[in-house]
Amino acid sequence: GALFMSEFKSRSKWGDSKRWYNAWALLELLETYPGQVPDVDIAINGADEPFIGSQELFRVGTKPDGRAIKGLRPWNVSQARSPPPLFSVCRDANNVDLLWPQYNIWGMDWTGMGMREPPWCVQFPMLRRTWLRKGITHRPGKLFWRGQLKSNPSTRGAMVRCRTRLLPKAGKRRIDVEVNGVVIRKGGGSMPGVSTRGGKQVSASARCNAKYLLHMEGRSFSLAQLPQAGCGSLMVMGPHRYYTPIERAYRANGFFLPVQLPVYNPGGDPRAVVERGACENVSAAITWAESKAPGGGADASAAVAAEAAAWTELELS
Structure with missing residues (x-):
């Protein structure tokens, strides 16, 4: 069979390399299961x-000016009878792409970001040693998320505001948030309570020191869940727009703590009340997770995290 991949010209630090990391996943599949992969054409x-x-x-x-008039119909009554099998790194409620693993963050040198992550076959055993050495009940109740503010500033910035402004003003428990590459302090320009001054990047292993790992999408999907899944921490997740292979498994199995996600709104907007309410929801969820299970013993979060860790070791090692 032949491999077909769409051209994707990017001005990001990755350039056009995403295509080749998609192909790497296919090569690994062929090498892992020789002779078992059907000899068919694959489109990515x-x-x-x-x-x-x-x-x-x-x-x-056709319109009078020659332009096409288009409509929608179910695939089962179309001429093709079914959608074409196209693999994509994510899908949503309005698309039926087949999910394909994304490898482009592993083994790459992130120029200018001060870190270099090894391939997953090397990284996963390192993460596993971290979670075995320091179990979730022995970690501080810190909420960590990996991501850049500019990818989704309204939601990611609002989470920082939860810690610096909204929860303290409401007299609620403060969320101890640690953010990758962003210095958290009061101040900020266009978003009060959020400093845009850059901070040190946090490695995949260092993230495992956090008891709670927040998964938030960027402009589209987020790649952060793969390294976070190897930490043995409790994943905190809000409503989603996109599915990746790992996220779909986490949601289907209930391996996460569900929360609302705040959205920043400028002062005077009545929706700002919704932002504060979402912050309080996250705080309440962390408070529950920190509580003891009935009869004492481990935190309520430990059982969920243990199930997720067992699945990760079985499926992602």
């Missing part, structure tokens, strides 16, 4: 967004 979408809609977009007529 190299963009961040899914492509195949849940219904077929087809031409129903």
Whole structure:
């Protein structure tokens, strides 16, 4: 069979290398299961967004100026009878792409970011040693998320504001947030309570010191869940727009603590009350997770984290 990958011209630090890391996943599959992978053509979408809609977009007529008039119809009544099998790194409720693992963050030198992560086959045993050496009940109740503010400033910045402004003003428990590459302090310009001054990047192993790891999407999906899954921490997740292979498994098995996610709104906007309410929801969820299970013993979070760790070791090692 032949491999087809879409062109994806990117001005990011990764350049066009995402396509080759998608191909790397296929090469690993062929080497791991020799002779067992069907000899068929494979098409991989190299963009961040899914492509195949849940219904077929087809031409129903022509406008007087020659432009096409298009409509939607279910795939089972289309000429193709089924959607074309296209693999993508993520999907959402409106698309039916087949999920494909994304490898582009492992073994790459992130120029200018002060860190270099080894391949997953090397990284995972290191993360596993961390969680075995320092179990979740012995870690400080700190909430950590990995990501850049600019990827999703309204939500990611609002989470920082939970700690610096909203919860303290409400007299609620403060969330001890640690953020990758961002210095948390009061102040900030366009978003009060959020400093945009850069901070030191935190390695995959160092993230495992946190008891709670917050998974938040960026402009589209987030790649952070793979390294976070290897920490033995409790994943904290809000509503989603996109699925990746790992996120789908986490949600289907209940390996996470569900929370609302705040969204920053400028002062005077009545939706700011919603932002504060979401912060209080996250605080309440962490408070519950820190509570003792009935009859004493481990925190309520320990059982969920243990199930997730067992699945991770079985499926992702």
